[in-house]
Amino acid sequence: MLAIQIVYQQSLSVPICRHAEALDQIVTQLNVPKRVWKNQPGYASSLSTLYNKAMTDEREFDVVIAGGGMVGVSLARLLSDLGSSPRPRKIALIDRIAFDPDKAPLFARPQRYDPRVSALTLASKALFSKLGIWRHISEMRQCPYEEMRVWDAEGTGSVRFQANAVHQPDLGSIVENSVISSALYKGLTEQNNLTYLAPFNLAAVQRDEYGNPQIVSEDGSSICAKLLVAADGANSKIRQLASFATREWDYGHDAIVTTVQTEKAHQATAWQRFMPTGPLAFLPLGGDEEQRHCSIVWSVLTSEAERLMCLPEAQFNEALERAFESKLGRIECSDERFRVPLRQRHATEYFRDGIVLVGDAAHTIHPLAGQGVNLGFLDVIVLSEELHAGLKAGRRVNDKRILERYQCRRKPHNLQMMWAMEGFKHLFAGRTPATVWLRNFGLTQVDGFGPLKNLIARHALGME
Numbered sequence: 001m002l003a004i005q006i007v008y009q010q011s012l013s014v015p016i017c018r019h020a021e022a023l024d025q026i027v028t029q030l031n032v033p034k035r036v037w038k039n040q041p042g043y044a045s046s047l048s049t050l051y052n053k054a055m056t057d058e059r060e061f062d063v064v065i066a067g068g069g070m071v072g073v074s075l076a077r078l079l080s081d082l083g084s085s086p087r088p089r090k091i092a093l094i095d096r097i098a099f100d101p102d103k104a105p106l107f108a109r110p111q112r113y114d115p116r117v118s119a120l121t122l123a124s125k126a127l128f129s130k131l132g133i134w135r136h137i138s139e140m141r142q143c144p145y146e147e148m149r150v151w152d153a154e155g156t157g158s159v160r161f162q163a164n165a166v167h168q169p170d171l172g173s174i175v176e177n178s179v180i181s182s183a184l185y186k187g188l189t190e191q192n193n194l195t196y197l198a199p200f201n202l203a204a205v206q207r208d209e210y211g212n213p214q215i216v217s218e219d220g221s222s223i224c225a226k227l228l229v230a231a232d233g234a235n236s237k238i239r240q241l242a243s244f245a246t247r248e249w250d251y252g253h254d255a256i257v258t259t260v261q262t263e264k265a266h267q268a269t270a271w272q273r274f275m276p277t278g279p280l281a282f283l284p285l286g287g288d289e290e291q292r293h294c295s296i297v298w299s300v301l302t303s304e305a306e307r308l309m310c311l312p313e314a315q316f317n318e319a320l321e322r323a324f325e326s327k328l329g330r331i332e333c334s335d336e337r338f339r340v341p342l343r344q345r346h347a348t349e350y351f352r353d354g355i356v357l358v359g360d361a362a363h364t365i366h367p368l369a370g371q372g373v374n375l376g377f378l379d380v381i382v383l384s385e386e387l388h389a390g391l392k393a394g395r396r397v398n399d400k401r402i403l404e405r406y407q408c409r410r411k412p413h414n415l416q417m418m419w420a421m422e423g424f425k426h427l428f429a430g431r432t433p434a435t436v437w438l439r440n441f442g443l444t445q446v447d448g449f450g451p452l453k454n455l456i457a458r459h460a461l462g463m464e
Protein backbone atom coordinates (compact mmCIF):
# COMPACT_ATOMS: atom_id res chain seq x y z
CA MET A 1 0.00 0.00 0.00
CA LEU A 2 3.05 2.24 0.06
CA ALA A 3 2.35 2.80 -3.62
CA ILE A 4 -1.13 4.08 -2.82
CA GLN A 5 0.22 6.42 -0.17
CA ILE A 6 2.76 7.85 -2.61
CA VAL A 7 0.21 8.25 -5.38
CA TYR A 8 -2.19 9.82 -2.89
CA GLN A 9 0.36 12.33 -1.60
CA GLN A 10 1.39 13.22 -5.15
CA SER A 11 -2.22 13.67 -6.12
CA LEU A 12 -2.82 16.21 -3.38
CA SER A 13 0.06 18.45 -4.40
CA VAL A 14 -0.93 19.00 -8.06
CA PRO A 15 -4.09 19.94 -9.95
CA ILE A 16 -6.59 17.18 -9.50
CA CYS A 17 -7.75 16.89 -13.13
CA ARG A 18 -4.30 15.69 -14.19
CA HIS A 19 -4.53 12.84 -11.75
CA ALA A 20 -7.95 11.48 -12.42
CA GLU A 21 -6.52 8.14 -13.41
CA ALA A 22 -4.35 7.84 -10.32
CA LEU A 23 -7.25 8.83 -8.10
CA ASP A 24 -9.47 6.36 -9.84
CA GLN A 25 -6.94 3.69 -9.04
CA ILE A 26 -6.75 4.68 -5.38
CA VAL A 27 -10.50 4.76 -4.99
CA THR A 28 -10.69 1.39 -6.71
CA GLN A 29 -8.18 0.00 -4.24
CA LEU A 30 -10.06 1.50 -1.33
CA ASN A 31 -13.10 -0.20 -2.83
CA VAL A 32 -15.40 2.74 -2.27
CA PRO A 33 -18.28 2.95 -4.74
CA LYS A 34 -17.78 5.88 -7.12
CA ARG A 35 -21.10 7.40 -6.18
CA VAL A 36 -19.59 8.29 -2.81
CA TRP A 37 -16.84 10.47 -4.20
CA LYS A 38 -17.68 11.53 -7.73
CA ASN A 39 -20.02 14.38 -6.69
CA GLN A 40 -17.66 15.83 -4.15
CA PRO A 41 -16.38 19.42 -4.75
CA GLY A 42 -12.81 18.18 -5.31
CA TYR A 43 -11.31 14.76 -5.82
CA ALA A 44 -8.52 15.50 -3.38
CA SER A 45 -10.70 16.52 -0.48
CA SER A 46 -13.04 13.61 -1.00
CA LEU A 47 -10.13 11.26 -1.32
CA SER A 48 -8.55 12.71 1.77
CA THR A 49 -11.74 12.06 3.70
CA LEU A 50 -11.98 8.52 2.42
CA TYR A 51 -8.33 7.80 3.00
CA ASN A 52 -8.39 9.12 6.55
CA LYS A 53 -11.60 7.28 7.28
CA ALA A 54 -10.12 4.03 6.05
CA MET A 55 -6.87 4.61 7.93
CA THR A 56 -8.51 5.39 11.24
CA ASP A 57 -11.54 3.14 11.28
CA GLU A 58 -10.39 0.14 13.29
CA ARG A 59 -13.38 -1.87 12.19
CA GLU A 60 -12.62 -1.73 8.48
CA PHE A 61 -10.08 -3.97 6.80
CA ASP A 62 -9.02 -4.79 3.28
CA VAL A 63 -8.68 -8.47 4.13
CA VAL A 64 -10.08 -10.35 7.10
CA ILE A 65 -8.74 -13.88 7.54
CA ALA A 66 -11.17 -15.86 9.67
CA GLY A 67 -9.38 -18.78 11.31
CA GLY A 68 -5.92 -18.68 12.83
CA GLY A 69 -5.10 -22.35 12.25
CA MET A 70 -1.91 -23.28 10.38
CA VAL A 71 -3.40 -22.22 7.04
CA GLY A 72 -4.94 -18.89 8.11
CA VAL A 73 -1.88 -17.69 9.99
CA SER A 74 0.39 -18.65 7.04
CA LEU A 75 -1.71 -16.45 4.79
CA ALA A 76 -1.59 -13.62 7.33
CA ARG A 77 2.19 -13.87 7.32
CA LEU A 78 2.45 -14.06 3.56
CA LEU A 79 0.24 -11.03 3.01
CA SER A 80 1.85 -8.93 5.73
CA ASP A 81 5.50 -10.03 5.52
CA LEU A 82 6.28 -9.53 1.86
CA GLY A 83 7.44 -5.94 2.10
CA SER A 84 8.42 -5.25 -1.49
CA SER A 85 5.22 -6.08 -3.36
CA PRO A 86 2.02 -4.07 -2.98
CA ARG A 87 0.26 -5.46 0.07
CA PRO A 88 -3.27 -5.16 1.40
CA ARG A 89 -3.14 -2.07 3.60
CA LYS A 90 -5.09 -3.42 6.55
CA ILE A 91 -5.38 -7.09 7.39
CA ALA A 92 -7.12 -8.71 10.34
CA LEU A 93 -6.64 -12.27 11.53
CA ILE A 94 -9.45 -13.49 13.78
CA ASP A 95 -9.92 -16.69 15.77
CA ARG A 96 -12.38 -17.81 18.38
CA ILE A 97 -9.44 -18.92 20.56
CA ALA A 98 -6.40 -16.72 21.27
CA PHE A 99 -3.29 -18.73 20.43
CA ASP A 100 -1.13 -19.39 23.49
CA PRO A 101 2.27 -20.98 22.74
CA ASP A 102 2.74 -21.82 26.42
CA LYS A 103 0.00 -24.41 26.07
CA ALA A 104 1.85 -26.28 23.28
CA PRO A 105 3.08 -29.63 24.66
CA LEU A 106 6.68 -28.74 23.82
CA PHE A 107 6.55 -25.87 26.33
CA ALA A 108 3.91 -27.11 28.75
CA ARG A 109 5.25 -30.67 29.17
CA PRO A 110 8.34 -31.15 26.93
CA GLN A 111 8.66 -34.87 27.62
CA ARG A 112 5.36 -35.43 25.82
CA TYR A 113 4.30 -34.72 22.23
CA ASP A 114 1.36 -33.05 20.54
CA PRO A 115 -0.88 -35.91 19.31
CA ARG A 116 -1.54 -33.94 16.09
CA VAL A 117 1.42 -33.83 13.73
CA SER A 118 1.89 -33.01 10.05
CA ALA A 119 4.17 -34.55 7.47
CA LEU A 120 5.41 -31.37 5.80
CA THR A 121 6.42 -31.65 2.15
CA LEU A 122 9.49 -29.97 0.74
CA ALA A 123 7.18 -27.33 -0.79
CA SER A 124 5.77 -26.46 2.66
CA LYS A 125 9.26 -26.37 4.16
CA ALA A 126 10.31 -23.99 1.37
CA LEU A 127 7.37 -21.72 2.26
CA PHE A 128 8.45 -21.63 5.91
CA SER A 129 12.05 -20.91 4.91
CA LYS A 130 10.84 -18.02 2.76
CA LEU A 131 8.87 -16.66 5.72
CA GLY A 132 11.97 -17.02 7.90
CA ILE A 133 10.27 -19.34 10.35
CA TRP A 134 11.81 -22.70 9.46
CA ARG A 135 14.73 -21.92 11.78
CA HIS A 136 12.25 -21.52 14.67
CA ILE A 137 10.71 -24.90 13.87
CA SER A 138 14.16 -26.50 13.68
CA GLU A 139 15.13 -24.99 17.03
CA MET A 140 11.94 -26.35 18.61
CA ARG A 141 11.30 -29.95 17.53
CA GLN A 142 10.95 -31.73 14.18
CA CYS A 143 12.09 -34.92 12.51
CA PRO A 144 13.30 -34.97 8.91
CA TYR A 145 12.54 -38.37 7.38
CA GLU A 146 14.87 -39.82 4.82
CA GLU A 147 12.85 -42.83 3.83
CA MET A 148 9.24 -43.89 3.46
CA ARG A 149 8.15 -47.54 3.46
CA VAL A 150 4.70 -48.52 2.26
CA TRP A 151 3.47 -52.11 2.17
CA ASP A 152 0.35 -54.18 1.67
CA ALA A 153 -0.93 -56.18 4.64
CA GLU A 154 -2.31 -58.85 2.32
CA GLY A 155 0.65 -59.79 0.19
CA THR A 156 4.31 -59.15 -0.42
CA GLY A 157 4.10 -55.88 -2.39
CA SER A 158 5.97 -52.92 -0.97
CA VAL A 159 7.57 -49.65 -2.03
CA ARG A 160 10.51 -47.88 -0.48
CA PHE A 161 11.05 -44.18 -1.28
CA GLN A 162 14.45 -42.74 -0.48
CA ALA A 163 15.55 -39.11 -0.28
CA ASN A 164 18.88 -39.68 -2.03
CA ALA A 165 17.06 -41.11 -5.08
CA VAL A 166 15.45 -37.69 -5.61
CA HIS A 167 18.68 -35.88 -4.69
CA GLN A 168 17.30 -34.39 -1.47
CA PRO A 169 18.60 -34.59 2.09
CA ASP A 170 15.15 -35.72 3.26
CA LEU A 171 11.64 -36.42 1.96
CA GLY A 172 10.00 -33.96 4.34
CA SER A 173 9.65 -33.43 8.08
CA ILE A 174 7.26 -34.59 10.76
CA VAL A 175 6.35 -31.60 12.90
CA GLU A 176 3.86 -31.24 15.74
CA ASN A 177 1.01 -28.91 14.71
CA SER A 178 1.49 -26.79 17.83
CA VAL A 179 5.17 -26.33 16.94
CA ILE A 180 4.20 -25.11 13.45
CA SER A 181 1.65 -22.70 14.95
CA SER A 182 4.09 -21.42 17.60
CA ALA A 183 6.62 -20.61 14.87
CA LEU A 184 4.00 -18.96 12.67
CA TYR A 185 2.68 -16.76 15.50
CA LYS A 186 6.17 -15.65 16.57
CA GLY A 187 6.48 -11.93 15.81
CA LEU A 188 3.22 -11.93 13.88
CA THR A 189 1.81 -8.79 15.46
CA GLU A 190 4.99 -6.84 14.71
CA GLN A 191 3.65 -6.41 11.16
CA ASN A 192 2.21 -2.90 11.01
CA ASN A 193 -0.54 -3.78 8.55
CA LEU A 194 -1.84 -6.73 10.60
CA THR A 195 -4.28 -6.80 13.51
CA TYR A 196 -4.83 -10.01 15.47
CA LEU A 197 -8.29 -10.20 17.02
CA ALA A 198 -8.84 -13.13 19.37
CA PRO A 199 -11.00 -14.38 20.92
CA PHE A 200 -13.44 -13.43 18.15
CA ASN A 201 -16.06 -16.11 17.62
CA LEU A 202 -17.59 -15.50 14.21
CA ALA A 203 -21.35 -15.96 14.47
CA ALA A 204 -22.73 -14.28 11.33
CA VAL A 205 -21.71 -12.73 8.04
CA GLN A 206 -23.85 -9.78 6.97
CA ARG A 207 -23.34 -7.08 4.32
CA ASP A 208 -22.38 -3.45 4.95
CA GLU A 209 -23.82 -0.48 3.04
CA TYR A 210 -21.42 -1.15 0.13
CA GLY A 211 -22.22 -4.86 -0.05
CA ASN A 212 -18.92 -5.90 1.58
CA PRO A 213 -18.86 -8.72 4.14
CA GLN A 214 -19.53 -7.60 7.69
CA ILE A 215 -18.25 -10.16 10.16
CA VAL A 216 -20.25 -10.35 13.36
CA SER A 217 -18.88 -11.89 16.52
CA GLU A 218 -20.89 -13.89 19.04
CA ASP A 219 -20.70 -10.88 21.43
CA GLY A 220 -22.35 -8.62 18.84
CA SER A 221 -19.26 -6.62 17.79
CA SER A 222 -18.45 -6.52 14.10
CA ILE A 223 -15.74 -5.71 11.56
CA CYS A 224 -15.91 -5.16 7.80
CA ALA A 225 -13.76 -6.62 5.06
CA LYS A 226 -13.46 -6.04 1.36
CA LEU A 227 -12.27 -9.62 1.14
CA LEU A 228 -13.17 -12.25 3.72
CA VAL A 229 -10.94 -15.32 3.66
CA ALA A 230 -12.54 -18.40 5.22
CA ALA A 231 -9.72 -20.36 6.86
CA ASP A 232 -12.01 -21.66 9.59
CA GLY A 233 -11.41 -25.35 9.01
CA ALA A 234 -13.31 -28.42 7.89
CA ASN A 235 -16.64 -27.41 9.45
CA SER A 236 -16.31 -23.84 8.19
CA LYS A 237 -19.11 -21.68 9.53
CA ILE A 238 -18.50 -19.11 6.80
CA ARG A 239 -18.87 -21.75 4.10
CA GLN A 240 -22.21 -22.75 5.61
CA LEU A 241 -23.45 -19.19 6.24
CA ALA A 242 -22.58 -18.15 2.68
CA SER A 243 -24.23 -21.33 1.29
CA PHE A 244 -21.22 -22.64 -0.61
CA ALA A 245 -22.17 -26.03 -2.07
CA THR A 246 -19.93 -29.01 -1.24
CA ARG A 247 -19.54 -32.59 -2.39
CA GLU A 248 -18.92 -34.74 0.65
CA TRP A 249 -19.13 -38.21 2.01
CA ASP A 250 -18.11 -40.17 5.07
CA TYR A 251 -15.24 -42.59 4.70
CA GLY A 252 -16.86 -44.72 7.40
CA HIS A 253 -13.42 -44.49 9.00
CA ASP A 254 -12.17 -42.81 12.15
CA ALA A 255 -8.51 -42.00 12.71
CA ILE A 256 -7.02 -42.86 16.08
CA VAL A 257 -4.05 -40.66 16.88
CA THR A 258 -1.55 -40.95 19.70
CA THR A 259 2.16 -41.01 20.46
CA VAL A 260 3.97 -44.28 21.14
CA GLN A 261 7.36 -45.36 22.39
CA THR A 262 8.75 -48.33 20.49
CA GLU A 263 11.40 -50.90 21.35
CA LYS A 264 13.46 -50.23 18.20
CA ALA A 265 14.54 -46.94 16.62
CA HIS A 266 12.34 -45.50 13.86
CA GLN A 267 15.39 -44.94 11.61
CA ALA A 268 14.11 -41.54 10.40
CA THR A 269 11.58 -43.46 8.33
CA ALA A 270 7.85 -42.88 7.80
CA TRP A 271 6.11 -46.27 7.85
CA GLN A 272 2.72 -47.07 6.40
CA ARG A 273 0.93 -50.40 6.31
CA PHE A 274 -2.19 -50.68 4.17
CA MET A 275 -4.91 -52.97 5.47
CA PRO A 276 -8.36 -53.57 3.94
CA THR A 277 -9.80 -51.81 7.01
CA GLY A 278 -7.60 -48.73 6.50
CA PRO A 279 -3.98 -47.57 6.62
CA LEU A 280 -1.77 -47.41 9.72
CA ALA A 281 1.07 -44.86 9.77
CA PHE A 282 4.02 -44.61 12.15
CA LEU A 283 5.58 -41.15 11.78
CA PRO A 284 9.02 -40.55 13.32
CA LEU A 285 9.31 -37.83 15.97
CA GLY A 286 12.34 -35.69 16.80
CA GLY A 287 13.81 -34.59 20.13
CA ASP A 288 14.74 -38.12 21.20
CA GLU A 289 18.30 -39.29 20.52
CA GLU A 290 17.26 -42.92 20.65
CA GLN A 291 14.64 -42.31 17.93
CA ARG A 292 12.02 -44.35 19.75
CA HIS A 293 9.00 -42.04 19.58
CA CYS A 294 6.45 -42.12 16.78
CA SER A 295 3.14 -40.42 16.17
CA ILE A 296 0.58 -42.93 14.90
CA VAL A 297 -2.44 -42.37 12.68
CA TRP A 298 -4.54 -45.54 12.58
CA SER A 299 -7.55 -45.39 10.25
CA VAL A 300 -10.14 -48.00 11.14
CA LEU A 301 -13.84 -48.64 10.65
CA THR A 302 -15.91 -46.52 13.04
CA SER A 303 -17.11 -49.55 15.04
CA GLU A 304 -13.52 -50.80 15.45
CA ALA A 305 -12.41 -47.32 16.53
CA GLU A 306 -14.97 -47.39 19.35
CA ARG A 307 -13.55 -50.70 20.54
CA LEU A 308 -9.90 -49.61 20.32
CA MET A 309 -10.57 -46.36 22.17
CA CYS A 310 -11.98 -48.31 25.15
CA LEU A 311 -9.07 -50.76 25.48
CA PRO A 312 -6.73 -50.46 28.48
CA GLU A 313 -3.28 -49.22 27.41
CA ALA A 314 -1.53 -52.62 27.50
CA GLN A 315 -4.18 -54.23 25.29
CA PHE A 316 -4.21 -51.28 22.90
CA ASN A 317 -0.42 -51.48 22.58
CA GLU A 318 -0.63 -55.21 21.78
CA ALA A 319 -3.32 -54.65 19.15
CA LEU A 320 -1.25 -51.86 17.60
CA GLU A 321 1.91 -53.95 17.57
CA ARG A 322 0.07 -56.81 15.80
CA ALA A 323 -1.43 -54.41 13.23
CA PHE A 324 2.06 -53.03 12.58
CA GLU A 325 3.63 -56.51 12.26
CA SER A 326 6.05 -55.59 15.10
CA LYS A 327 8.20 -53.70 12.59
CA LEU A 328 9.67 -51.61 15.43
CA GLY A 329 9.52 -54.32 18.08
CA ARG A 330 7.30 -53.95 21.15
CA ILE A 331 5.09 -50.90 21.68
CA GLU A 332 6.39 -50.01 25.14
CA CYS A 333 3.89 -47.29 25.99
CA SER A 334 1.31 -45.05 24.38
CA ASP A 335 -0.06 -41.64 25.30
CA GLU A 336 -3.67 -40.48 25.51
CA ARG A 337 -5.68 -41.50 22.40
CA PHE A 338 -7.80 -39.15 20.28
CA ARG A 339 -10.36 -40.13 17.70
CA VAL A 340 -11.08 -38.06 14.58
CA PRO A 341 -13.97 -38.98 12.22
CA LEU A 342 -12.78 -38.87 8.61
CA ARG A 343 -14.81 -37.19 5.91
CA GLN A 344 -14.03 -36.23 2.32
CA ARG A 345 -15.33 -32.78 1.41
CA HIS A 346 -14.76 -30.39 -1.46
CA ALA A 347 -16.42 -27.04 -2.13
CA THR A 348 -17.72 -26.82 -5.70
CA GLU A 349 -16.62 -23.17 -5.91
CA TYR A 350 -13.87 -21.44 -3.96
CA PHE A 351 -15.14 -17.83 -4.03
CA ARG A 352 -18.30 -15.80 -4.13
CA ASP A 353 -19.28 -12.16 -3.35
CA GLY A 354 -16.06 -11.14 -1.62
CA ILE A 355 -15.60 -14.42 0.28
CA VAL A 356 -12.89 -16.95 -0.60
CA LEU A 357 -12.21 -20.40 0.87
CA VAL A 358 -8.74 -21.79 1.71
CA GLY A 359 -7.37 -24.91 3.42
CA ASP A 360 -9.76 -27.34 5.07
CA ALA A 361 -12.64 -24.88 4.60
CA ALA A 362 -12.30 -25.60 0.85
CA HIS A 363 -11.25 -29.28 0.97
CA THR A 364 -10.68 -32.08 3.45
CA ILE A 365 -9.11 -35.36 2.43
CA HIS A 366 -8.18 -38.67 3.99
CA PRO A 367 -4.94 -38.27 5.98
CA LEU A 368 -3.46 -41.41 4.40
CA ALA A 369 -0.97 -39.47 2.27
CA GLY A 370 -0.44 -36.65 4.77
CA GLN A 371 -1.38 -34.01 2.22
CA GLY A 372 -4.23 -32.01 3.85
CA VAL A 373 -2.40 -29.04 5.30
CA ASN A 374 0.22 -29.14 2.55
CA LEU A 375 -2.59 -28.47 0.05
CA GLY A 376 -3.78 -25.64 2.31
CA PHE A 377 -0.31 -24.07 2.25
CA LEU A 378 -0.32 -24.26 -1.55
CA ASP A 379 -3.73 -22.50 -1.52
CA VAL A 380 -2.36 -19.59 0.48
CA ILE A 381 0.82 -19.32 -1.63
CA VAL A 382 -1.29 -19.05 -4.79
CA LEU A 383 -3.88 -16.68 -3.24
CA SER A 384 -1.17 -14.33 -1.99
CA GLU A 385 0.59 -14.43 -5.40
CA GLU A 386 -2.65 -13.55 -7.16
CA LEU A 387 -3.46 -10.79 -4.66
CA HIS A 388 -0.02 -9.24 -5.09
CA ALA A 389 -0.28 -9.44 -8.88
CA GLY A 390 -3.80 -7.98 -8.81
CA LEU A 391 -2.83 -5.08 -6.53
CA LYS A 392 0.15 -4.37 -8.76
CA ALA A 393 -2.24 -4.12 -11.70
CA GLY A 394 -4.37 -1.63 -9.74
CA ARG A 395 -7.19 -4.04 -8.91
CA ARG A 396 -9.19 -4.26 -5.70
CA VAL A 397 -8.49 -7.11 -3.30
CA ASN A 398 -11.93 -8.56 -4.00
CA ASP A 399 -11.66 -8.28 -7.79
CA LYS A 400 -13.33 -11.29 -9.37
CA ARG A 401 -10.40 -11.80 -11.76
CA ILE A 402 -7.99 -12.30 -8.84
CA LEU A 403 -10.24 -14.84 -7.16
CA GLU A 404 -11.00 -16.62 -10.43
CA ARG A 405 -7.30 -17.09 -11.12
CA TYR A 406 -6.83 -18.46 -7.59
CA GLN A 407 -9.66 -20.95 -8.13
CA CYS A 408 -8.37 -21.96 -11.58
CA ARG A 409 -4.91 -22.67 -10.24
CA ARG A 410 -5.92 -24.52 -7.07
CA LYS A 411 -9.14 -26.41 -7.68
CA PRO A 412 -7.89 -28.90 -10.32
CA HIS A 413 -4.82 -29.71 -8.24
CA ASN A 414 -6.81 -30.25 -5.04
CA LEU A 415 -9.34 -32.39 -6.91
CA GLN A 416 -6.58 -34.48 -8.46
CA MET A 417 -5.14 -35.19 -5.01
CA MET A 418 -8.56 -36.02 -3.59
CA TRP A 419 -9.34 -38.49 -6.34
CA ALA A 420 -5.92 -40.08 -5.97
CA MET A 421 -6.60 -40.61 -2.23
CA GLU A 422 -10.02 -42.03 -3.03
CA GLY A 423 -8.48 -44.42 -5.56
CA PHE A 424 -5.87 -45.56 -3.03
CA LYS A 425 -8.50 -46.16 -0.40
CA HIS A 426 -10.60 -48.33 -2.71
CA LEU A 427 -7.60 -50.18 -4.14
CA PHE A 428 -6.43 -51.19 -0.68
CA ALA A 429 -9.92 -51.97 0.60
CA GLY A 430 -10.43 -54.60 -2.13
CA ARG A 431 -10.06 -58.20 -0.95
CA THR A 432 -10.77 -60.22 -4.07
CA PRO A 433 -7.76 -62.30 -5.17
CA ALA A 434 -7.56 -60.29 -8.41
CA THR A 435 -7.40 -56.94 -6.56
CA VAL A 436 -4.88 -58.26 -4.05
CA TRP A 437 -2.70 -59.61 -6.89
CA LEU A 438 -3.04 -56.40 -8.91
CA ARG A 439 -1.98 -54.05 -6.13
CA ASN A 440 0.89 -56.24 -4.98
CA PHE A 441 2.07 -56.57 -8.58
CA GLY A 442 1.67 -52.78 -8.96
CA LEU A 443 3.63 -52.01 -5.78
CA THR A 444 6.42 -54.38 -6.79
CA GLN A 445 6.59 -52.86 -10.28
CA VAL A 446 6.68 -49.30 -8.92
CA ASP A 447 9.38 -50.27 -6.45
CA GLY A 448 11.49 -51.86 -9.18
CA PHE A 449 11.13 -49.01 -11.68
CA GLY A 450 13.17 -46.07 -10.37
CA PRO A 451 12.02 -43.29 -12.74
CA LEU A 452 8.32 -43.93 -12.01
CA LYS A 453 8.97 -44.23 -8.28
CA ASN A 454 10.93 -40.97 -8.26
CA LEU A 455 8.22 -39.22 -10.25
CA ILE A 456 5.60 -40.28 -7.67
CA ALA A 457 7.89 -39.14 -4.86
CA ARG A 458 8.51 -35.76 -6.50
CA HIS A 459 4.74 -35.21 -6.85
CA ALA A 460 4.05 -36.22 -3.25
CA LEU A 461 6.81 -33.91 -2.00
CA GLY A 462 5.39 -30.94 -3.87
CA MET A 463 8.51 -30.73 -6.08
CA GLU A 464 6.50 -30.92 -9.33
Ligand SMILES: Cc1cc2nc3c(=O)[nH]c(=O)nc-3n(C[C@H](O)[C@H](O)[C@H](O)COP(=O)(O)OP(=O)(O)OC[C@H]3O[C@@H](n4cnc5c(N)ncnc54)[C@H](O)[C@@H]3O)c2cc1C
Binds near residue numbers: 237
Ligand atom coordinates in the same frame (compact mmCIF):
# COMPACT_ATOMS: atom_id res chain seq x y z
C1 LIG B 1 -5.58 -37.59 11.89
C2 LIG B 1 -5.12 -36.56 10.93
C3 LIG B 1 -3.80 -36.53 10.50
C4 LIG B 1 -3.37 -35.57 9.57
N1 LIG B 1 -2.08 -35.59 9.13
C5 LIG B 1 -1.69 -34.70 8.19
C6 LIG B 1 -0.35 -34.71 7.67
O1 LIG B 1 0.49 -35.52 8.05
N2 LIG B 1 -0.01 -33.80 6.72
C7 LIG B 1 -0.92 -32.90 6.23
O2 LIG B 1 -0.59 -32.12 5.33
N3 LIG B 1 -2.18 -32.84 6.72
C8 LIG B 1 -2.58 -33.72 7.68
N4 LIG B 1 -3.86 -33.66 8.16
C9 LIG B 1 -4.77 -32.59 7.72
C10 LIG B 1 -4.49 -31.29 8.49
O3 LIG B 1 -4.51 -31.53 9.88
C11 LIG B 1 -5.53 -30.23 8.12
O4 LIG B 1 -5.55 -30.10 6.72
C12 LIG B 1 -5.19 -28.87 8.74
O5 LIG B 1 -5.18 -28.94 10.14
C13 LIG B 1 -6.19 -27.81 8.29
O6 LIG B 1 -5.74 -26.56 8.74
P1 LIG B 1 -6.69 -25.28 8.63
O7 LIG B 1 -5.89 -24.13 9.16
O8 LIG B 1 -7.28 -25.18 7.26
O9 LIG B 1 -7.92 -25.59 9.60
P2 LIG B 1 -7.94 -25.76 11.19
O10 LIG B 1 -6.68 -26.31 11.70
O11 LIG B 1 -9.18 -26.54 11.50
O12 LIG B 1 -8.08 -24.27 11.74
C14 LIG B 1 -9.30 -23.58 11.73
C15 LIG B 1 -9.21 -22.40 12.69
O13 LIG B 1 -10.42 -21.65 12.59
C16 LIG B 1 -10.88 -21.31 13.87
N5 LIG B 1 -12.34 -21.18 13.81
C17 LIG B 1 -13.24 -22.13 13.48
N6 LIG B 1 -14.49 -21.64 13.55
C18 LIG B 1 -14.37 -20.34 13.93
C19 LIG B 1 -15.31 -19.31 14.18
N7 LIG B 1 -16.63 -19.51 14.08
N8 LIG B 1 -14.85 -18.10 14.56
C20 LIG B 1 -13.52 -17.87 14.69
N9 LIG B 1 -12.59 -18.82 14.47
C21 LIG B 1 -13.01 -20.04 14.09
C22 LIG B 1 -10.43 -22.47 14.76
O14 LIG B 1 -10.31 -22.07 16.11
C23 LIG B 1 -9.07 -22.83 14.14
O15 LIG B 1 -8.02 -22.11 14.74
C24 LIG B 1 -4.30 -34.62 9.07
C25 LIG B 1 -5.62 -34.62 9.51
C26 LIG B 1 -6.04 -35.59 10.42
C27 LIG B 1 -7.49 -35.60 10.87
